[in-house]
Amino acid sequence: MSEAASARSRLAADRAAGIGPLEPMLREWLPAQRWFAGKGREIGRLRAVSAAELLPPGSVPGLLHLLLDVDGDCYQLLLGIRPTPLPPALAPALIGHARSGPYTGSAVYEALGDPRLAAMLLERLRSPGTLGPLRFDRDPDAPIEAGLTPRPLSGEQTNSSLIYGDSYILKVFRRVGPGINPDLELPRALAAAGCARVPAPVAWYEAAPGGGEPLTLGVLQPYLRGSDDGWQLALRRLGSGADFTAEAHALGRATAEVHSALADALPTLALGPEQTARLAAGMTARLAATAREVPALRPYEAGLRGAFDALAASRGAGVPAQRIHGDLHLGQTLRTADGSWALIDFEGEPARPLADRRRPEPAVRDIAGILRSFDYAARSHRPFAPAWADACRAAFCEGYARTTGRDPREDPVLLRAYETDKAVYEARYESRHRPDWLHVPMAAIRRLSAPERPAHRMPPPVPGTTPHPKPPRRPLA
Numbered sequence: 279m280s281e282a283a284s285a286r287s288r289l290a291a292d293r294a295a296g297i298g299p300l301e302p303m304l305r306e307w308l309p310a311q312r313w314f315a316g317k318g319r320e321i322g323r324l325r326a327v328s329a330a331e332l333l334p335p336g337s338v339p340g341l342l343h344l345l346l347d348v349d350g351d352c353y354q355l356l357l358g359i360r361p362t363p364l365p366p367a368l369a370p371a372l373i374g375h376a377r378s379g380p381y382t383g384s385a386v387y388e389a390l391g392d393p394r395l396a397a398m399l400l401e402r403l404r405s406p407g408t409l410g411p412l413r414f415d416r417d418p419d420a421p422i423e424a425g426l427t428p429r430p431l432s433g434e435q436t437n438s439s440l441i442y443g444d445s446y447i448l449k450v451f452r453r454v455g456p457g458i459n460p461d462l463e464l465p466r467a468l469a470a471a472g473c474a475r476v477p478a479p480v481a482w483y484e485a486a487p488g489g490g491e492p493l494t495l496g497v498l499q500p501y502l503r504g505s506d507d508g509w510q511l512a513l514r515r516l517g518s519g520a521d522f523t524a525e526a527h528a529l530g531r532a533t534a535e536v537h538s539a540l541a542d543a544l545p546t547l548a549l550g551p552e553q554t555a556r557l558a559a560g561m562t563a564r565l566a567a568t569a570r571e572v573p574a575l576r577p578y579e580a581g582l583r584g585a586f587d588a589l590a591a592s593r594g595a596g597v598p599a600q601r602i603h604g605d606l607h608l609g610q611t612l613r614t615a616d617g618s619w620a621l622i623d624f625e626g627e628p629a630r631p632l633a634d635r636r637r638p639e640p641a642v643r644d645i646a647g648i649l650r651s652f653d654y655a656a657r658s659h660r661p662f663a664p665a666w667a668d669a670c671r672a673a674f675c676e677g678y679a680r681t682t683g684r685d686p687r688e689d690p691v692l693l694r695a696y697e698t699d700k701a702v703y704e705a706r707y708e709s710r711h712r713p714d715w716l717h718v719p720m721a722a723i724r725r726l727s728a729p730e731r732p733a734h735r736m737p738p739p740v741p742g743t744t745p746h747p748k749p750p751r752r753p754l755a
């Protein structure tokens with residue numbers, strides 16, 4: 279580290295002690311952020327694990343990088359520091375005003391909303407090296423243009439993203455933990471394996487506070503300009519009564535390609551009967567925990583457990599497990615300008631511990647995620663369009679089978695267990711984040727908890743026909 283850098287890092291360490299004065303504003307601001315996991319609970323312990331000024335002291339604006347331990351979860355914050363008043367364009371980014379400590383009299387705000395600070399981050403990513411506790415790294419073979427105009431990605435997300443000149447997108451991870459984030463690990467592995475279905479990371483940064491295992495903090499990847507979010511595209515098609523089976527089939531093929539590339543590139547294993555029973559027990563435990571949290575689920579708990587019991591009882595031969603996407607749904611798919619499908623956001627379910635998300639699992643977990651997504655889309659439509667969802671689900675499975683030779687419907691016990699587990703996850707997700715949507719997974723939960731009804735309505739798609747949404751069988755919940 280250069281002398282100047284080490285002086286800056288000493289200063290940052292000194293100033294970490296000065297985080298105290300920022301604490302009240304952070305306590306107020308954090309729970310309002312979509313990415314903050316501890317919503318609904320009062321914050322107890324809040325302390326800085328690491329604090330680093332990324333610009334020389336006295337710079338205006340200043341940039342403070344924080345890793346905060348909030349009740350045991352570690353969050354990444356990038357704070358801009360400017361004299362008050364803030365320029366009007368930055369007003370929406372304001373967090374608060376420092377009334378004491380080293381930043382007395384300054385406005386503290388979300389640095390990602392400040393184009394000057396966002397541009398500085400891109401510059402750091404272009405030049406590998408360390409800065410205080412942060413290490414910047416990049417793919418030496420991928421050129422990164424300088425001076426691109428940044429803009430924050432609008433819309434609430436699990437993390438925060440910046441788009442640079444429609445050329446790159448930088449994801450700044452919010453809740454972070456030790457170990458490489460699968461959203462860096464898997465796209466890099468896929469790129470090395472030559473799989474073009476996933477944008478390849480071109481630069482990234484990490485931290486190793488206290489010399490421990492590095493935490494992935496941000497990843498820069500090509501921005502797929504002109505692409506359509508699969509969820510929005512599906513809703514548009516539904517809205518105009520149009521077919522989506524060709525896209526669903528192609529998405530099944532794309533998903534299968536990614537699964538095959540991951541299975542080739544990274545370790546796989548076969549889950550024996552004991553491991554499968556443990557898997558089923560994990561699903562049952564998640565169901566029980568969710569039923570405690572989401573009262574609407576309680577009447578269905580016993581019925582849902584049947585799917586997991588069947589999984590535990592069904593295994594003699596073993597279930598293949600591999601690295602997978604982990605939270606696949608239509609919102610994680612992009613139909614690119616050339617009409618092909620790409621998959622993004624390999625972080626896995628944000629609420630699961632990182633070590634769990636990095637374990638090999640049956641690929642059907644991802645398949646169940648997409649199948650659930652077709653149901654979500656159909657239920658967002660008025661009137662509910664079950665035939666549309668059924669056709670898409672079948673087409674997706676056929677596309678998957680076309681590439682891998684294995685149709686996920688041939689293992690209905692495994693598929694049902696994973697679809698049930700996903701619906702339970704969604705019930706918890708919706709009750710925490712979007713209570714107005716809880717009725718969507720609840721409809722699936724009612725269906726999946728009734729063993730006498732067919733688990734999956736998946737008639738084979740009729741090529742070249744347009745499924746017309748039928749009137750609702752029962753009113754939307």
Ligand SMILES: Nc1ncnc2c1ncn2[C@@H]1O[C@H](COP(=O)(O)OP(=O)(O)O)[C@@H](O)[C@H]1O
Pocket residue numbers: 431435436437438439447449477499500501502503505507609610612622623625
């Ligand atoms: N490489 C990309 N090209 C184009 N758009 C992208 C790309 N990566 C992400 N996006 C857009 O950004 C949104 C958020 O990205 P995502 O990885 O899902 O972040 P989060 O982890 O915050 O949910 C996506 O829904 C998509 O619209």
Ligand SMILES: O=P(O)(O)O[C@H]1O[C@H](CO)[C@@H](O[C@H]2O[C@H](CO)[C@@H](O)[C@H](O)[C@H]2O)[C@H](O)[C@H]1O
Pocket residue numbers: 435436509605607608609610623627628647650651652654655704707
């Ligand atoms: O933020 P992430 O994209 O990592 O995923 C979380 O949020 C998703 C909602 O934005 C949630 O997905 C659920 O809603 C989707 C429609 O908005 C639907 O297509 C998915 O099938 C459904 O699971 C996802 O579960 C959650 O992890």
